[in-house]
Amino acid sequence: MTPNRSTGFTPFFLAYGAKAVLPSDLDHDPPRVKVFDRDRAVKAQQDAIYLLEEAHETTVIRSACYQQTLRRYHERKIRGRILEVGDLILRRTQLTKDKHKLSSPWEGPYAVDEVI
Known part of the structure; x- marks a missing residue:
């Protein structure tokens, strides 16, 4: 449920392409659960596949930037x-x-x- 610092996304989102719905969310009827429609969900799932691919590409870029930042920090702290x-x-x-x-x-x- 917590976004990863290096990727900016939650592990659940990267694996399944959607925000996780907790059992406690089902008990309190959030708007996302109230407006759920099976017919529109199939179309939304197809659209989400494209968004997931874009999120994966963004994740790779963010991860590379994060690793470069860590490397620069590490090299600054290391003394020969x-x-x-x-x-x-x-x-x-x-x-x-x-x-x-x-x-x-x-x-x-x-x-x-x-x-x-």
């Missing part, structure tokens, strides 16, 4: 590091088999012997 001989570094633990959730995810410290 130049290691020198003698610096101390930590290495992320690769095996978590015998670890529990409070174990440190890092190994080390290790001293840099050679910069390649």
Whole structure:
């Protein structure tokens, strides 16, 4: 029911091409439910297919823009590091088999012997 930030649409709309009708909506008779007509619904469904294709194209464009924005933000926050001989570094633990959730995810410290 909540629109996705990256696409601008709800997942239900992207999957089915229509706004979701909740059971609570049926109890309170919203205008959308009151004016429902089966004959017009078939024609509206055909029209909705074209609108859904357009929404999918819009979603792809919005998603690409969102990913570019995230990439720019990430690149702004990342600082390049130049290691020198003698610096101390930590290495992320690769095996978590015998670890529990409070174990440190890092190994080390290790001293840099050679910069390649």
